[in-house]
Amino acid sequence: xxxxxxxxxxxxxxxxxxxxxxxxxxxxxxxxxxxxxxxxxxxxxxxxxxxxxxxxxxxxxxxxxxxxxxxxxx
Numbered sequence: 001x002x003x004x005x006x007x008x009x010x011x012x013x014x015x016x017x018x019x020x021x022x023x024x025x026x027x028x029x030x031x032x033x034x035x036x037x038x039x040x041x042x043x044x045x046x047x048x049x050x051x052x053x054x055x056x057x058x059x060x061x062x063x064x065x066x067x068x069x070x071x072x073x074x
Contacts, residue, residue: 008022041073048061
């Protein structure tokens with residue numbers, strides 16, 4: 001999502017799905033803390049995202065990432 005409201009407004013007409021996702025995120029999302037401990041979340045999630053983009057099975061890849069995250073945060 002664009003971090004700038006101005007950018008979001010500029011793309012709203014051309015990319016209504018992006019705008020809709022941003023609106024839902026703004027209404028219901030929660031801010032993630034910016035602390036080093038979040039690496040236990042972002043590293044497995046980012047690796048899973050890259051694997052899915054490269055063609056890995058989404059369901060099993062994200063399930064494995066979830067397991068790794070739960071183990072890391074105990």
